[in-house]
Amino acid sequence: MQTDLRVIQVTGRGVLRLTPDTTRLTITLRGTCPEYEQAIAASARDTQGLKELIAGLGFARDSLRTLSFDVTTEYESIRDPNGDYRQQLVGYQFTHATRLEFPRDNGLLGRLLYALGHGEAAPELVISYTVRDREGAKNRLLGQAVADARAKAEVLARAAGVPLSELLRIDYTRGEPDLEVRPMARPLRAKASAAPGYHIDIQPDDIEVSDTVTVVWAMG
Numbered sequence: 001m002q003t004d005l006r007v008i009q010v011t012g013r014g015v016l017r018l019t020p021d022t023t024r025l026t027i028t029l030r031g032t033c034p035e036y037e038q039a040i041a042a043s044a045r046d047t048q049g050l051k052e053l054i055a056g057l058g059f060a061r062d063s064l065r066t067l068s069f070d071v072t073t074e075y076e077s078i079r080d081p082n083g084d085y086r087q088q089l090v091g092y093q094f095t096h097a098t099r100l101e102f103p104r105d106n107g108l109l110g111r112l113l114y115a116l117g118h119g120e121a122a123p124e125l126v127i128s129y130t131v132r133d134r135e136g137a138k139n140r141l142l143g144q145a146v147a148d149a150r151a152k153a154e155v156l157a158r159a160a161g162v163p164l165s166e167l168l169r170i171d172y173t174r175g176e177p178d179l180e181v182r183p184m185a186r187p188l189r190a191k192a193s194a195a196p197g198y199h200i201d202i203q204p205d206d207i208e209v210s211d212t213v214t215v216v217w218a219m220g
Helices: 036-055 106-117 134-160
Strands: 007-018 022-033 065-079 085-103 124-130 164-171 207-219
Touching: 007 134, 022 036, 022 106, 036 065, 036 085, 036 106, 106 124, 134 164, 134 207
Parallel strands: none
Antiparallel strands: 007 207, 022 085, 022 124, 065 085, 164 207
16 A cells, blocks of 8 residues: 555444344253263253153254253362361263244243243253344344445545545454343243243343444545
8 A cells, every 4th residue: 555545444333223033042951960971871861852842842853952062070068077178079060051943932932931841851941032034134234334434434535525536445353243132131940830831921122233344445
């Protein structure tokens, strides 16, 4: 770039407000067993039962996706005969976090929560909402940001009496917009109820996201 080249650098911002159309149910299975192999087997058994449960509600078994899986050692503090505390191995805890996504439907969500509450595993649950076309939303957001940058640059150039010329550079540090709204502040544990189902009436707020790009033009 020539040192005497006149340039204008502007940061544009895109903002989207999206109505959630997809429910995300994050289901976390936990358990502690005396032996490592038992923890692995228990995790596999509970996951199998979870897949059978959702299949009974019309979901494909592979629609349950793993987010994370871990097996950790669990210890407790005990006092020995001398009165000193030491750590004693309790067992091995498995944690298997999975996610199920489906079109927003409070009736289906209620049936899922009821079925999970009456299963054997009693998993931890987090309910959140997103949009199905996440890539399209991200692209619209970037398009808005670039359009905003150009509009600002044109205002500045017009005020300076110099026309915009060649676009020289677009700087964008790819982020990951949080296209999710979480009505629940903390996980809940699935619990059995005597009722034949759960009546769920959740109306999630819209998702508002923003992103920025920096654009450089030559002037004159």
